[in-house]
Each structure stands twice: as structure tokens, then as C-alpha cells.
Amino acid sequence: METRKLGRTGIEVSRLGLGLAEVYRQELRGKETTGAAQVLNFALDVGINFLDTAACYASTEELIGSAVSHRRDEFFLASKCGHAVDTEGEPWTSKVIAESVDRSLRRLKTDYLDLLQLHSCDLETLKRGESIEAVIRAREEGKTRFIGYSGDNEAALWAVRSGLFDTLQTSFNLVDQNARKELLGIAHAKEMGIIIKRPLGNGVWGKASSPYTYADDYFRRAQILKESGPIYGAPEDPILLAMGFLFAHDEVSTAIVGTHNPNHLRANVEMLENELPILPGVVKELHRRFDAVGEGWPGIG
Secondary structure, eight states, X not given: OOEEEOGGGOOEEESEEEESHHHHHHHHTTOOXXXXXXXXXXXXXXXXXXXXXXXXXXXXXXXXXXXXXXXGGGOEEEEEEOSOOSSOSOTTSHHHHHHHHHHHHHHHTOSOEEEEEEESOOHXXXXXXXXXXXXXXXXXXXXXXXXXXXXXXXXXXXXXXXXXXXXEEEEXXXXXXXXXXXXXXXXXXXXXXXXXXXTTGGGOTTOSSOSSGGGHHHHHHHHHHGGGOOOTTOXXXXXXXXXXXXXXXXXXXXXXXXXXXXXXXXXXXXXXXXXXXXXXXXHHHHHHHHHHHOTTOOOOO
């Protein structure tokens, strides 16, 4: 598995990471997630060493704790905080964040996080400073090694420019390219680790209808981008196209692809290792189409 330095953290992380958001969505739909533990162990077996979850992702922290805590030295563990989950108090306050971090450590069965990220709080919350002070305090107490911000648009840009965070997690994919205009470049120049969420654009490319309600806007964007006709040289497999687009951008440290299906993860790994890169002209054409019609399309967190 190819690795990259996660910015100024100096840690080598796998180019393909594993996000637990999809397992969380499956739980919300009442679907079985029995393959999730198998996915986690398979990911570690093939060299994926970046695991990303959040305090508000239902039982996913507990899943990591039960399935792979005995392999703790094999992976870089990232979680997120800020929302009031199973605790009293206002979100983004010192109290809620401190309690959330302690709860995450218990559920994950670990003494420390490698990365603690503020979870998509807005610009006003960031500027107030209390949430930032809380994650800095967690770092000082040894509960996390590094701190980051997860989010999009103006809040993400402020977080990057502040110089306070070690990493940025943001949305970027073939139908959500807003981050390449300014955000990724500034973060890279500041030597931040860059973690991409929604790297496959919720799998909307090539679909006849939106696969999920939360993907409706991405699906609409894909339909508009495809109005110009086929892209010469583009892979027929839409997942390969999405992965090829994403990994053509050298600023990306790691991309967290979520799945609860071991076969899907195996296919993603095989694509990354055996079928990339895609033709540069395909990436350029996707840039051109987005620039022509997507001026007002913000990042979708």
C-alpha cells in the first residue's frame, strides 16, 4: 500500500484510508453491519493504516475498540468531537468536548488518539475559540497527539489560515471540486496533512438515480457535468474514474473511503494498486466542466 506523510505530523499514512461513516449510515437505516469488523481487520491486513471515525457515528468507536484495539500499534486512529453525544451541555463547549474525548477513549479501548478533529463546526464557533482551546488542552493532556479540523468552505479556510491545526479533513471529489480552487493549496503550503472525505462522491457518477437522499445534490451535479457528453479516455467503471480523479491531486495525503462490505474494500484496494493513474486529459476535462458550471457549488460536508 502506497503511503504519504500526513503533513507536518511526519506520520506515514496509507493513501487509502478507511472511514466509518458508511457503517454509521447503515446503522441508521437499520441494516446489518456484521461485515464491519471483517472490513477493519482486512484493511489492516492489506496495509491500510488510517482509520477515521467520530463520537457521533453511533457505535462505530465501539466497533473499532472491539474489533482491532488489540492491533493498536498497526494504525493511525482519528476521531472527531464537538457534538453533544450522550452528555448534557451545549455543543462545541469545553465541557462537552472534554467529556466526548474521554468517552471516545473508553469506547475505542485506547489511551490516546492519534488525531482529534473538530467536527464541522461553523465559522462563528471557530472564531469564539472555546472549541479550539478544548482540543489543544486534550493534546496537552496526552489524550491526542495531533489536532485537526474537519469541514468545508469558509470555516475550513479560516481553520487552515489560523495555523492552529495539524490536519484538514475536507470534501473533494469529481462533483465537489471547490476545495482545489484555494483550500488545498493553502493547506499544502502550510504543511498540513490533507484528509479527503467523500472521495467517491457518494458513488453518484453513472447512476440512473440518486442512491441515497443525502446524495441528491451530488447526483444533480453529476447529471449537469455529464451533459457535455462522454469524456474521451475515461474509465467505464465510475468508481475507478472517481478514484483516478482524486489521486491525480498530489496535495492529498489520504482519502477515507467508507464501506461495510469487505468485497468493496478489496476492489478499491486493487484499483488503487493496479489500475491508477487514469489519463491526465480525463482529469483536465473534469476540471474544465466543473469550472464552467460549478462556480456557485460549495463543498458539501
